Amino acid sequence: MSWDIEVREKVYQRLANEIFFRIFHGEYGLGTKMPSYTELSKTAGSSPETVRKAFSELCRLGLIDKTRYGYFVTSNRSRVAEYRQNYLADLEGKYLDAKAKVSVAADGGITCSSRSEEHTSELQSLRH
DSSP states (O other): OOOOOOOOOOHHHHHHHHHHHHHHTTSSOTTOBOOOHHHHHHHHTSOHHHHHHHHHHHHHTTSEEEETTEEEEOSOHHHHHHHHHHHHHHHHHHHHHHHHHEEEOTTSOEEEOSOOHHHHHHHHHHHO
16 A cells, blocks of 8 residues: 655645635635735734745636736636635545545444545546
């Protein structure tokens, strides 16, 4: 069995997700200007470079737009909803992968296994 300890999410990606959640919950309203790198880095406790990378990621995803006046949250509500759905589907996939690796047997014991056919079909149905 191979080791499965790869760390896939970088700090800037976690910050981008946190900014997304704040957009989704209305802290940063649709069409409003985002705080500056410096301001956001102070409140988030990260470096301005990490904020810059997070903003670049959010621009790539179409959740914020870069203008000559700064960064603005997209006005496209459906884009935010679409990203949320994709994010949740990704989380469900990760959950099913973890569930397939460790399961509790009927007698209360813990069994470890590779992904079963049942879990594979469950994962595929969530992704479609």
